[in-house]
Amino acid sequence: MTRSGGNAPPDRGSAGGSRMSSNRPIRLFRNLNAKISAIPMIATALVVFVGGTVWTIIYSFTNSKLLPRAKFVGLDQYERLWNSNKWLISIENLFIFGICSLIFSFIIGFVLAALLDQKIRFEDTFRSIFLFPFALSFIVTGLVWQWLLNPDFGIQSVVRSLGWESFDFDPLYNANIVIYGILIAALWQGTGLVMCLMLAGLRGIDEDIWKAARVDGIPMWKTYLFIVIPMMRPVFITAVVIIASGIVRVYDLVVAQTSGGPGIASEVPAKYVYDAMFLSQNLGQGFAASTMMLLSVAIVVIPWAYLEFGGRKSHG
Amino acid sequence: MRFHTRLLALAATVAMPLGAAQATELEVTHWWTSGGEAAAVAEFAKAFDATGNKWVDGAIAGGGGTARPVMISRITGGDPMGATQFNHGRQAEELIEAGLFVDLTELAEKENWKDVVNPPSLLDSCTLDGRIYCVPVNIHSPQWLWLSHKAFEDAGVPVPTNWDEYVAAVPALVEAGKVPLALGNQPWQSNLLFGAVQIAIGGIDLWKQVNLGKDAEAARSPEMAKVFQAMADAREMAEESNVQDWNQATNMVITGEAGGQIMGDWAQGEFQVANQVAGQDYSCLPGLGVHEYISTGGDAFYFPKLDDPEQTKAQLELASLMVSKPVQVAFNLKKGSLPIRGDVDLEAANDCMKKGLEILAAGRMLPSGDQVFSADTQTQFNDLMVEFMKDPSISAEDAQKRYADIVENAD
């Protein structure tokens, strides 16, 4: 939080270990250890992510079917993509799912973490309960929730058998709300991790801050809202990226719960990509769809990431 | 046990002509992982091991969607398997063109597969430019209507013998609180249903025009409109069917919750496990009891090119084994599918399987969707059909129009 305060930030190059006043070391060797340690990161970024992305983009202009082939067809794949009802529905679903998922993950994750942070009894037990779904594979998470949400033998039938005959709860079989059915399962699986992140963040906050707030007589909720949450900004950013990347890549859960149904009402972009590549055997179409995904992610993430990490400003 | 030993001995003799057996390991990738499937694969493995080679099993469940990335990665990564299951037909064309598979033509000519394999279309699917690249191992047919006797008894109507009777019985079924037609939510199930209805309602000629001739005009014809009307009926019948997997739907038929289900012959396994007897607890109507035709899809094995000549030899041995009579019998009995050669005897087959054999013997068969359309087109059909089946706001006319558009652009 207090990093790069402006007066003598380490990124000015002074951080290279011993710096001799008479004989300034060569630029390249300043921070040598830091640079050496960053080689894996640089290699990954350049070779895998940039290289892989460029490769994907190039092949999105081909009519590759089962194997990548360099037969260029211009924008045909993109034309087909944007004429596809399935793709449009996928994008719409991603938006709804993404926004709800972000909001609820944050609220639930933070509230649970804050409750666990009250020096309560059984903290270990509760934390394990909230976290365990994260250990289970998506395929089975999807299967179990598919059962629970099944109107014929899941929650709806149980509630009805208890006497509430008109109780309706069949999100997976109603095209209008199916995406929320998937959301329920996704939150079940993923909020535990968000909670852990928040908890780590809360535990990283100086104990004295809490004491100061108590001496100042600031109510608990105000302490959280005006002091603690702003201090947890780095953790929140991490959480946003983790949740958001999970959202963009959501695939298995949809396959296991609905296979994109009813009809194509719960299709998502990652599934569109996978289906195009490995079911339709139309790699070109899959690459075109992934290029669109990457492009939109890049448009949102790059400016944000640049502001967040690139500038010399401090976010203290 | 004794039967098995004899089988192995037979298998060994079959393989002999190819030369002295060498202990060569061959990794075989396939997606047969459930109980019956695995037992069937074991027959291949046993026969192969009996030749002195070693079958290294690489089972991965999930069908082509899972297997394809594995196969292609392994092959392009320079670490191919010895043999791999694949849907034959159009799907592997590109890999063949890229010269990645072993040419089996010589072996096929030597063993005279052309005369042995029935229907011949199976071998055609393995053929590209006159060369043979794969071994068909079984026939699965999707056009079956499975009916629950209990459901119709409860509704107080006789068990239908064809589609029209079935549709007529719907009000009684609804009255009795039954789901008339069980249908899982996965896209391929809707398309399977369409395929069956198309043969039953549209008839063979129309089917051929559209599927073989890719005739978009035929797809827009009034005859085809009837097919879509029937699909709309089916949609209404399946409205209350809230299940995901095909076997959950089959289970509805078993318990009598649903009147019937249109599903492939593999559904039979579910009835058997539930101790149901064909003709007594359930009925099966191939071609929906209207046109008793079945399309003959199935599984096939391909052999990626390997550097080691010993392994190449083992690959040919395996290919030869898979087609051989005793292995065909043993395999298909376990798998519950039909053999690819007409000259074998399946006494142990049950009622429904026998029906299938009869149809096969009578030559009333059609190529499968995999054989006539590319995976891309198939997926488009899947998506259209599932959208139509789950969204009552799409009219039969609209669906037919979109269908015809896909046919027009099909490859």
Place this chain on the structure above:
Amino acid sequence: MDSSTATLPTSHAARAEPRGKKPQRRLSRRNIIIYGTLTVAAIYYLLPLYVMVVTSLKGMPEIRLGNIFSPPLEITFEPWVKAWATACTGLNCDGLSRGFWNSVRITIPSVILSILVASVNGYALANWRFKGANIFFTILIVGAFIPYQVMLYPIVIILREIGLYGSLTGLVIVHTIFGMPILTLLFRNYFTSIPEELFKAARVDGAGFWTIYLRIMLPMSLPIFVVAMIIQVTGIWNDFLFGVVYTGPETYPMTVQLNNIVNSTQGVKEYNVNMAATIITGLVPLIIYFISGKLFVRGIAAGAVKG
């Protein structure tokens, strides 16, 4: 606050003068809210687990007919035995046990390497910024959003070129690469929030890059290491796609067997075995969570018992 209305549990109640521990009602409003909310949340999280466990203890006929919530009429552990030891995946009928050690062999080096690399990355980015670092970091963050499937073929090509395709080393590298974006971000942001004075003081004391990392940063970062471990152990243990694509049958991880048990498309679905297999597969991450969870201790530097 509400001491005036509190029912005093101890003998101090009789005295007029407040003395000793502040009296607290066991069922204060605060506690009701805290434990009430936690319990409701716990039910939401446990309900599916209950269904899974109950299902895994039933026989197939009972599952076919019964209510998913009803407890098993007849408890059978056969699905568990089957899932672990006898479920067939193709020809190999030794259940999940077959891939267990493969999974261990894949997970341990992958988790260690990925956390090591990412924590050093994060540390370098937070405390030793060098020119251009942020560009690579931004690329990395964008990389977090790429669906794995898209990268399948490019990675195959890269691995083939460096001659590591099909080897365990190759798989470990792949896991390290795909774990890198999130983990680097995690560590970078955590290290950023550690007071700068500590870092500066160590610099003044002559500590170098690695000394500060090992002596100052690592000991202060236990909670975030726990989170990183949770993410990686889960991700790598449950990974199916990379395990199946980048290795061969000899080294298939447990998830391949799990997939084979759960995901068979044709034939009979044994839900009880599916559930048992899932729980068994999930046990290893669960144990890790439970053990490592103890490291979530408040205030490593500033404890209540200070001074």
Place this chain on the structure above:
Amino acid sequence: MASVSVKNLFLSFGEVKVLQDLNLEVGRGEFLVLLGSSGCGKSTLLNCIAGLLDISDGQIFISDKNVTWEEPKDRGIGMVFQSYALYPQMTVEGNLAFGLRNAGVGRAEIAKRIKQAAELLHIEPLLKRKPAQLSGGQRQRVAIGRALVRDVDVFLFDEPLSNLDAKLRAELRVEIKRLHQQLENTTMIYVTHDQIEALTLADRIAIMRGGAIQQLADPHTIYNRPINKYVAGFIGSPSINFLDGAVTRDGKPRFTSGEVVVDLERYPFEDGSSDGACAFGVRPEHIAFGDAAADSPFTAEVRVDVVEPMGSDTLVWSKLGGQDFRFRVDGQIPVSTGENVRIGFDPARASIFDKKTELRL
């Protein structure tokens, strides 16, 4: 009149007893320093007074009001922390105002108090900045300001200078002392492990060890008449010399350690009875050297082992009666290793502790 008083305080975390039967009275306007090494319970005691820790037994009064069960905010205290604990997202002004706004203090009043505090602490130019833009010393001023604006009678400092470098520490120390003088009738309780801070700031020092107060007295007494061997050893830099030996009081009282015999006629015994094994403590700075030693009641000749020049003084290591013995000489006097020198001291300024009880004799 007592400003803060702690009566029979017990605190335990589970099985661990941190504070045991602790009593403390702090007068109005007094500056009390709690001094001890880490883990002695000094911060814990401060947190108990502040109400940040729930005590196990006992009572706490602040300004004659029983606050044992009160919330920290209602105890009439202000507190300053080692890590400053400023709210990082708020400006300096926001930090000062936040607590007051929550307490419902009027806008004008808040502005007035901030102005006063800012003037007092010379932080007016910093009011619009955020903590991240301040140096350590500035941050701690702000933290003090935050306590100041609460307009309370009791200030609690929890090692406020420990995170600062030596120069700033000395500056701020004076500043705090000045502040205490300016704010009449304000009680300050100050926790530190730094004896210089303690000696310079305190009206009285409470030396703590193992959850109990060892000695509570003014700095002069603590320094000159430590109550036990621990206190004697803790206070003073360089630390006190201890010679192991025995006290005999049959006839003329004297201390014997080997061939060294010290006449204790002028030593003000507090405990008249006990004889036997003891530790004889004499501070290095109380030892006369060379010619000056001649006038001392006790003199001896020692050999210089090690010389540590420290600028203003030089610390000399030697042996007396076979035991390590340090003394301080003026930095201007040349002393060299191996040289034999004469030293002397006044036994009346020494401290003798019983070997077993470690209490002052």
